[in-house]
Amino acid sequence: MKSEAKTKTASFDLAFYDRMAAVLNAWKHLGEIPLDKIPPHGMMEEITRLLYLESRLIDQRRLREWLDLFAADGAYWIPADVDYCDPRRTIAWEFNDRRRLEERVERLETGQAYSQIPPTRTVHLLSNIEGMLADDGLLHVLCNFHIPAQRGQDHQARSGWCGYIFRKENKRWKIVLKRVNLFDADQPQSNLSFTL
Amino acid sequence: MTTYSDHLPSLDHQPYQHLFKPGFVHRRLYIDEDIFQQELLYLYGRTWLYIAHESEIANPNDFITRRVGGRPLIISRHATGSIHAFFNRCTHRGAIVCREPRGNTKGFICGYHAWTFNITGECTSVPRRQGYGKSFNLAQASLQPVARLESYRGFIFASYSKDVPSLTEHLGAAARLIDQWLDRGEKEPVVVQNGAMPFLVNANWKTIYDNAGDGYHPPFSHESMLKVFSNRYGDVDMNYYGSDFDKSPMYSKNLGNGHTFLDQRPEMHKLSAWKRQHVMPGYEVMENALIEKYGEARALSMLNASTGSGMNLNIFPNLLIIGNQIQMPEPLAANKTQLTWFATSREGVPEEINAIRMRMQEDFPSFGEVDDSANFEACQEGMASIPEMAWIDIRRHQDTKVGALDPADQLWREPMSSDLHMRTYWQRWQALMNTGATRTLVEAGVA
Numbered sequence: 001m002k003s004e005a006k007t008k009t010a011s012f013d014l015a016f017y018d019r020m021a022a023v024l025n026a027w028k029h030l031g032e033i034p035l036d037k038i039p040p041h042g043m044m045e046e047i048t049r050l051l052y053l054e055s056r057l058i059d060q061r062r063l064r065e066w067l068d069l070f071a072a073d074g075a076y077w078i079p080a081d082v083d084y085c086d087p088r089r090t091i092a093w094e095f096n097d098r099r100r101l102e103e104r105v106e107r108l109e110t111g112q113a114y115s116q117i118p119p120t121r122t123v124h125l126l127s128n129i130e131g132m133l134a135d136d137g138l139l140h141v142l143c144n145f146h147i148p149a150q151r152g153q154d155h156q157a158r159s160g161w162c163g164y165i166f167r168k169e170n171k172r173w174k175i176v177l178k179r180v181n182l183f184d185a186d187q188p189q190s191n192l193s194f195t196l
Numbered sequence: 197m198t199t200y201s202d203h204l205p206s207l208d209h210q211p212y213q214h215l216f217k218p219g220f221v222h223r224r225l226y227i228d229e230d231i232f233q234q235e236l237l238y239l240y241g242r243t244w245l246y247i248a249h250e251s252e253i254a255n256p257n258d259f260i261t262r263r264v265g266g267r268p269l270i271i272s273r274h275a276t277g278s279i280h281a282f283f284n285r286c287t288h289r290g291a292i293v294c295r296e297p298r299g300n301t302k303g304f305i306c307g308y309h310a311w312t313f314n315i316t317g318e319c320t321s322v323p324r325r326q327g328y329g330k331s332f333n334l335a336q337a338s339l340q341p342v343a344r345l346e347s348y349r350g351f352i353f354a355s356y357s358k359d360v361p362s363l364t365e366h367l368g369a370a371a372r373l374i375d376q377w378l379d380r381g382e383k384e385p386v387v388v389q390n391g392a393m394p395f396l397v398n399a400n401w402k403t404i405y406d407n408a409g410d411g412y413h414p415p416f417s418h419e420s421m422l423k424v425f426s427n428r429y430g431d432v433d434m435n436y437y438g439s440d441f442d443k444s445p446m447y448s449k450n451l452g453n454g455h456t457f458l459d460q461r462p463e464m465h466k467l468s469a470w471k472r473q474h475v476m477p478g479y480e481v482m483e484n485a486l487i488e489k490y491g492e493a494r495a496l497s498m499l500n501a502s503t504g505s506g507m508n509l510n511i512f513p514n515l516l517i518i519g520n521q522i523q524m525p526e527p528l529a530a531n532k533t534q535l536t537w538f539a540t541s542r543e544g545v546p547e548e549i550n551a552i553r554m555r556m557q558e559d560f561p562s563f564g565e566v567d568d569s570a571n572f573e574a575c576q577e578g579m580a581s582i583p584e585m586a587w588i589d590i591r592r593h594q595d596t597k598v599g600a601l602d603p604a605d606q607l608w609r610e611p612m613s614s615d616l617h618m619r620t621y622w623q624r625w626q627a628l629m630n631t632g633a634t635r636t637l638v639e640a641g642v643a
Contacts, residue, residue: 012481012551014548088554089390091554093561095554110420110423112420114417115566186394188395189393190398
């Protein structure tokens with residue numbers, strides 16, 4: 001059963017949580033990006049194109065193609081707090097490894113995911129895109145988002161900022177982490193069953 | 197069993213009687229703004245409400261603020277350890293005094309005219325006090341405490357009316373189930389300091405309450421989730437809803453005073469709940485790490501105790517214990533409810549166990565609760581918009597004669613899919629609302 005599950009996935013062991021804590025600490029206290037950490041112009045152009053591609057795939061609900069943007073050990077994280085709390089001891093709206101992310105997409109594909117019948121329409125608007133070179137060839141990218149969302153008669157927007165970690169694999173950037181920081185993450189949220 | 201409402205004087209004021217008929221309740225109970233306002237007064241104003249867990253204010257001078265039954269409260273702990281709850285409303289002009297969700301402080305200063313209160317709500321200073329004359333009494337300016345405040349094993353309850361029985365009497369048979377929920381595994385203390393998911397649902401609070409004891413919906417509402425899990429992993433958690441689950445050993449039970457219980461433990465914890473648990477991020481690595489540290493038997497026993505409890509314990513009207521979580525439905529309007537899922541951890545267990553508990557408690561909300569919420573909102577829309585169809589059906593297993601007293605505790609139980617929960621709490625609702633309506637009239641000198 002479980003041992004036969006094919007998907008390679010982020011380990012979510014204690015060492016993983018230590019790395020997450022270090023990343024959160026870095027993002028929480030980030031001021032001006034140090035000159036020696038600023039990515040080359042071409043790299044940022046490449047990443048920006050990738051972010052826009054991701055937005056398009058989500059807005060068109062091409063979630064299988066969207067999944068392909070993630071590394072095998074990639075994680076998708078929507079905290080339920082705005083205080084950079086330790087995920088070992090704090091619940092999130094979602095904290096998915098690749099396996100759970102695939103399950104999430106499979107659920108939406110069953111045709112019985114009533115929270116997405118009809119589906120939520122979104123328009124991802126991105127701004128304030130910043131990059132920062134990190135250790136081990138990783139690239140951190142921060143951006144702000146505004147996502148007008150409409151389902152049935154309900155129309156509202158979700159806003160906040162995203163923290164990404166990218167890694168280059170076979171000449172393509174892959175998402176190692178996407179942390180979606182809703183600016184009102186700790187406040188009552190209505191239907192969040194679409195992709196942010 | 198007798199309930200304390202049996203001891204109240206008989207009251208002939210029954211303004212809601214026409215909204216009930218056997219097996220059905222009227223849509224107005226879910227959509228009517230006047231009834232909603234009356235519920236805040238007569239029901240939420242006159243019974244025990246769950247307001248917080250003691251671990252949320254673990255240290256001296258800790259406080260939280262929270263709306264319960266519509267009323268903004270400050271819930272605090274004094275240096276001596278005593279727990280206090282009072283209305284978060286300045287005695288002066290009515291302003292919300294404390295505007296932070298939580299913190300640690302010696303006192304509270306109203307932002308309007310700086311009236312100042314200590315951690316127990318006593319007024320300690322009023323600027324330019326001489327302007328109120330010599331008769332002014334500082335003690336009378338203190339923040340108003342709730343009428344009754346009691347705890348049961350860490351769960352803090354309050355009543356806004358003095359006219360309620362003891363908390364123990366109110367909880368009745370539910371207390372023993374709280375014990376069972378707390379005393380799993382090695383009985384490490386349950387801690388409620390792990391964040392929360394506050395869901396905003398565009399539906400009446402009772403639509404959500406209905407579902408908390410509805411053992412009929414899982415295979416249908418959650419078909420998408422169950423399909424993905426069983427396709428991937430075979431016979432995992434909740435797969436037992438695939439067959440005729442009314443023949444399973446799971447059951448629904450009437451605990452009295454409107455409280456009910458759905459017991460999934462006979463299926464979920466039949467063998468190893470951990471082995472049957474749907475995988476969460478870290479499932480394999482954490483299991484391996486624990487086996488390495490503690491050996492297989494001890495590790496598995498800790499892991500089995502980390503899974504969802506298999507209990508749905510519904511304590512009327514605002515405490516729903518489900519899996520490892522504590523839910524508080526908070527009524528916002530006739531058609532709007534905040535349903536907060538508080539995550540829990542255990543003090544003193546290995547770090548791995550609490551990390552697993554966090555990822556596990558994110559599972560159902562994003563795979564299942566989202567569809568529940570969508571169904572609640574669909575119910576609200578259907579009930580509110582079609583006056584030609586007035587009634588809501590709560591008949592399931594009313595006429596099948598399969599209910600029986602549980603020989604173990606003499607409590608009434610019915611099959612898992614029964615509407616027993618709804619029939620039970622609606623009786624309690626009527627008792628509270630009729631009594632509340634009458635007493636309010638009596639107190640106002642009208643009746």
